[in-house]
Amino acid sequence: MNLHTRKLLDRSFTAAGFFAIVMMACALILILYPIISRGLGAYIFRATCEHRRVQFEEFQAGSRQEIEREAAEIAAVRQPVFDMIAAHEKDLKAELQEAFDQVRALAAAEGGFLQRSLERRLKRAHADASLEECLAVLSDIRESLKGQYDHERFIGVIGVITERKQRVEQAAGKLSDMKHALRDLLGPLPGDRRPELLRSHYGQTRWDRSLHYLDKFLYRYDWDYTNAENTGVKTRTPRADEFRGTDLEPAFGYVRDNIEAMMQPRLTFYWRFLTTDSRDAHFFGGIWPEVLGTFYLTIGAMLFAIPMGVIAAIYLCEYARPTKTVSLLRSCMSTLAGVPSIVFGLFGLAFFLNTVGVSDSKSVLAGSLTLALMILPTVIRASEEAILAVPFTYKEAALGLGAGRWRTVLTVILPAALPGILTGIVISMGRAAGETAPIIFTAAVSVGLAISPLQALDSPTPALPWNIYNLCTEHEAVDEIRHVQFGMVFTLVALVLALNIIAIALRARISRKLRG
Amino acid sequence: MPRSVPVLHTPPPNTGSTQYIQPVPCRLLRNIRRQNNWPRHTTADGTHKRTRIRMNTVTVSTSVKQSLMMSRRANRMQRLGQMLGQAFLFSITSLSAIAVLFIFVFITRDAIPFFMPDAGSFNWSNIRQFFTETAWYPSARPGQFGALSLFYGSAMVTLGAVLVAVPLGISAAVCLSDVLPFSLRQIVKPVIEILAAIPSVAYGFFALVVFAPLLQNSGGSVLAFGFWLVALPVMGIACMLAGETVGARFSETRRRAAALTATACLGGASLALLWLIGRELSGMSISSGANAFNVSIILGIMALPTVVSVSEDALQAVGRELREGSYALGATRAETIIKTVMPAAISGILAAVILGVMRAIGETMVVWMASGNAAQIPSPFYNFMEPVRTLTATIAGDMGEADHVTGSSRYHVLFALALALLAFSFIMNLVSEAIVRRSRKKLGK
Numbered sequence: 001m002n003l004h005t006r007k008l009l010d011r012s013f014t015a016a017g018f019f020a021i022v023m024m025a026c027a028l029i030l031i032l033y034p035i036i037s038r039g040l041g042a043y044i045f046r047a048t049c050e051h052r053r054v055q056f057e058e059f060q061a062g063s064r065q066e067i068e069r070e071a072a073e074i075a076a077v078r079q080p081v082f083d084m085i086a087a088h089e090k091d092l093k094a095e096l097q098e099a100f101d102q103v104r105a106l107a108a109a110e111g112g113f114l115q116r117s118l119e120r121r122l123k124r125a126h127a128d129a130s131l132e133e134c135l136a137v138l139s140d141i142r143e144s145l146k147g148q149y150d151h152e153r154f155i156g157v158i159g160v161i162t163e164r165k166q167r168v169e170q171a172a173g174k175l176s177d178m179k180h181a182l183r184d185l186l187g188p189l190p191g192d193r194r195p196e197l198l199r200s201h202y203g204q205t206r207w208d209r210s211l212h213y214l215d216k217f218l219y220r221y222d223w224d225y226t227n228a229e230n231t232g233v234k235t236r237t238p239r240a241d242e243f244r245g246t247d248l249e250p251a252f253g254y255v256r257d258n259i260e261a262m263m264q265p266r267l268t269f270y271w272r273f274l275t276t277d278s279r280d281a282h283f284f285g286g287i288w289p290e291v292l293g294t295f296y297l298t299i300g301a302m303l304f305a306i307p308m309g310v311i312a313a314i315y316l317c318e319y320a321r322p323t324k325t326v327s328l329l330r331s332c333m334s335t336l337a338g339v340p341s342i343v344f345g346l347f348g349l350a351f352f353l354n355t356v357g358v359s360d361s362k363s364v365l366a367g368s369l370t371l372a373l374m375i376l377p378t379v380i381r382a383s384e385e386a387i388l389a390v391p392f393t394y395k396e397a398a399l400g401l402g403a404g405r406w407r408t409v410l411t412v413i414l415p416a417a418l419p420g421i422l423t424g425i426v427i428s429m430g431r432a433a434g435e436t437a438p439i440i441f442t443a444a445v446s447v448g449l450a451i452s453p454l455q456a457l458d459s460p461t462p463a464l465p466w467n468i469y470n471l472c473t474e475h476e477a478v479d480e481i482r483h484v485q486f487g488m489v490f491t492l493v494a495l496v497l498a499l500n501i502i503a504i505a506l507r508a509r510i511s512r513k514l515r516g
Numbered sequence: 517m518p519r520s521v522p523v524l525h526t527p528p529p530n531t532g533s534t535q536y537i538q539p540v541p542c543r544l545l546r547n548i549r550r551q552n553n554w555p556r557h558t559t560a561d562g563t564h565k566r567t568r569i570r571m572n573t574v575t576v577s578t579s580v581k582q583s584l585m586m587s588r589r590a591n592r593m594q595r596l597g598q599m600l601g602q603a604f605l606f607s608i609t610s611l612s613a614i615a616v617l618f619i620f621v622f623i624t625r626d627a628i629p630f631f632m633p634d635a636g637s638f639n640w641s642n643i644r645q646f647f648t649e650t651a652w653y654p655s656a657r658p659g660q661f662g663a664l665s666l667f668y669g670s671a672m673v674t675l676g677a678v679l680v681a682v683p684l685g686i687s688a689a690v691c692l693s694d695v696l697p698f699s700l701r702q703i704v705k706p707v708i709e710i711l712a713a714i715p716s717v718a719y720g721f722f723a724l725v726v727f728a729p730l731l732q733n734s735g736g737s738v739l740a741f742g743f744w745l746v747a748l749p750v751m752g753i754a755c756m757l758a759g760e761t762v763g764a765r766f767s768e769t770r771r772r773a774a775a776l777t778a779t780a781c782l783g784g785a786s787l788a789l790l791w792l793i794g795r796e797l798s799g800m801s802i803s804s805g806a807n808a809f810n811v812s813i814i815l816g817i818m819a820l821p822t823v824v825s826v827s828e829d830a831l832q833a834v835g836r837e838l839r840e841g842s843y844a845l846g847a848t849r850a851e852t853i854i855k856t857v858m859p860a861a862i863s864g865i866l867a868a869v870i871l872g873v874m875r876a877i878g879e880t881m882v883v884w885m886a887s888g889n890a891a892q893i894p895s896p897f898y899n900f901m902e903p904v905r906t907l908t909a910t911i912a913g914d915m916g917e918a919d920h921v922t923g924s925s926r927y928h929v930l931f932a933l934a935l936a937l938l939a940f941s942f943i944m945n946l947v948s949e950a951i952v953r954r955s956r957k958k959l960g961k
Binding site: 015335346351 | 598601602605606608609610611612613615616617618619622623625626683684685687688690691692695696704706707708709710711713714715716717718719720721722724725726749753756757760761764817820824848849850851853854871874877878879880881884885908911912915916930931934937938941942944945946949
């Protein structure tokens with residue numbers, strides 16, 4: 001190989017190294033970017049008037065006058081749409097009128113029992129009755145006429161009823177579809193019964209979701225399966241086309257043009273996301289119970305792991321002689337570090353819950369113990385490194401002054417190693433906070449309220465890592481609450497990264513101090 | 517010969533005999549003085565003062581003498597206390613060892629009923645089914661527990677993760693230990709630390725919510741882009757090398773032109789080839805974004821920090837002398853690293869790979885969320901674009917249904933899976949420890 005080739009190889013080798021490092025940095029950025037940018041969207045977003053209403057009614061936040069003033073403004077803007085719907089319904093009802101007239105005439109002509117039964121039914125279709133009710137009355141009448149022993153006589157009337165009903169039913173179906181879309185966007189329409197689920201009490205609380213639902217209101221999405229060989233094709237038709245020529249046609253343009261006035265989006269910093277609990281399976285509200293649960297689990301794990309870890313490190317560094325027992329201990333520790341996290345979870349279930357019975361069911365205590373076992377090797381190793389990094393001269397000086405071994409450890413070595421130990425502890429705290437597998441069977445539940453520290457001894461808690469999993473795989477409306485999922489992931493990652501940045505800063509201080 | 521001598525970034529060796537003398541902070545020593553029971557004497561005005569001991573004074577006050585003489589009994593008590601203290605420290609330390617023991621015992625205890633339903637006799641058909649069949653229907657009656665596809669899924673995603681993490685990780689480690697200057701290294705290190713710190717559920721969330729839809733909607737383009745990203749530089753270098761070799765056959769005057777021509781021809785041909793392959797790849801469509809490929813990439817990224825930091829340590833441990841020797845013989849940096857440093861550090865690098873494998877195979881959340889969880893062996897068996905299911909995901913996913921029926925075989929089979937995982941990680945751990953020990957012996961430390 002000549003010199004040129006060797007230089008080329010050398011450079012490409014260097015380039016490969018740089019490539020690897022750049023790829024690593026890119027991976028980090030690519031992973032963190034969506035989590036941070038969309039996760040911040042859970043805290044800072046354009047909140048609509050519905051959001052403020054939820055906050056006021058469910059969380060008692062905001063002023064009453066403000067909410068009422070806004071509600072009046074919005075109602076004024078929304079009213080024309082509701083009027084158009086009402087007018088359209090009236091038109092449809094008028095189309096049914098001919099059928100009712102025929103029935104009325106028939107009743108008058110027949111007399112007797114049939115007249116009474118028909119009139120009783122007709123009474124239900126009074127002037128204020130809704131379109132659905134009128135349709136129901138008509139089909140009721142048709143069935144009762146068909147049920148007569150000599151129903152051939154009524155064939156004319158039945159024909160008129162059937163024809164009108166079919167025509168109006170088609171239009172009514174489209175109308176109810178459109179009302180459904182409108183409900184998703186604006187919340188319950190006037191005259192609706194109070195819905196059972198809290199999520200349908202309000203319209204869209206976020207501007208981005210509002211635009212999504214505006215699109216669903218303006219266009220109708222269908223799947224076209226006419227080509228049997230292919231999978232379905234999504235089709236999009238403007239809803240305005242379906243109502244061409246009716247009173248409702250201008251409604252779509254009106255909603256499109258006035259959506260800002262209807263929703264009143266305002267850029268909001270929603271800090272309550274962190275400090276309130278959730279309503280209706282995370283449709284509204286925040287993530288406080290999860291944050292608190294993570295906090296309990298982490299603190300609990302540290303309560304067990306720090307004393308054990310630091311004492312073990314002291315023993316291994318200062319007291320243990322290199323005997324067979326100690327090397328066995330060390331290899332046990334590295335085995336413990338290599339045990340998969342899910343196996344820790346199973347062990348916690350089989351040992352802490354099923355055998356020892358620290359609590360009747362899953363509990364924060366059992367989860368903390370399991371997590372403590374899991375991070376124990378990390379704490380031991382970090383503390384050991386910190387203790388070994390204390391210069392030998394410190395120890396010599398302390399011993400030279402007449403301090404015993406124990407006193408040397410307590411008064412000289414530990415204080416000197418403290419920043420290093422803290423670094424290790426903070427890093428393993430981050431690990432404990434983010435770990436999911438060990439708490440699945442021992443501590444975490446999907447739905448729950450914030451618990452008090454005393455309850456932590458015997459009751460399970462929601463926790464950030466588990467609920468992230470739960471919300472993005474098992475929730476009934478995964479796409480509706482993407483922002484909550486991203487907000488949770490962002491909160492967890494921010495928590496862990498903050499801990500790590502603290503650790504990095506601590507270490508930078510130590511190395512500065514050691515270098516003098 | 518290389519014109520510029522590469523800069524060595526390895527720190528000077530710490531031989532032990534020439535330790536730098538560290539100044540002891542007074543603050544720490546003051547602690548001792550304050551707490552130690554130094555003899556005191558009373559001054560004329562009645563205040564207590566600590567006695568000063570001077571080495572050169574012959575006359576030491578009698579009170580000091582008395583206090584320095586320790587009674588035999590106190591001595592014994594003190595030694596007993598020391599022993600008890602040490603025993604206490606030892607027992608706390610051995611808790612972690614006991615924990616390992618308990619983990620083995622309790623996982624095995626709950627796994628045994630699956631293999632031996634009637635105490636004392638193995639259920640061979642169960643065992644055969646467990647290891648050789650792929651039908652995993654734990655809720656069927658009777659349950660079918662063919663775990664082969666789960667083992668296969670775990671092996672597959674681990675292999676994929678290794679394929680991603682090992683080349684990248686080792687090149688990054690080499691770059692960190694031998695190429696980058698100190699200041700840049702200080703920037704790159706936190707990147708690695710943050711990658712290691714991100715919780716696994718966040719990786720899983722990214723894989724499921726961001727990466728899987730991307731793969732499903734524009735999988736072909738992603739594949740083509742990744743392929744170009746890796747193949748283009750490799751092809752470029754290969755073409756230039758080939759051009760050089762061709763050029764070497766010509767006479768001195770025409771060498772340069774010949775090399776350039778050959779490089780250009782080869783480059784054109786390989787570009788055409790790359791373009792064809794890229795077009796083929798970008799035409800591919802992936803039916804489900806949650807598949808082994810997705811999980812392998814993410815697991816690879818998760819295992820990267822382990823691989824990088826452990827192998828960097830190994831490379832650093834090789835020391836300056838070997839590198840200096842190699843450079844002195846006229847080797848380039850690449851030759852030094854590949855022919856001298858890497859062989860010396862090979863055991864450490866192997867240990868890094870093993871730790872990476874353990875990280876990947878023991879990971880739960882990412883595979884549970886993003887692998888598709890289909891208990892099947894993909895067809896053909898190397899198809900990474902199909903969903904798979906791993907051991908860890910099965911334990912996590914099935915235990916939720918099985919813990920109501922504690923004691924049934926679908927409960928115990930999960931412990932059997934855990935036992936398999938545990939045994940694997942234990943063996944891997946032993947192997948890596950043996951390797952590290954051997955390397956220490958070889959390096960004479």
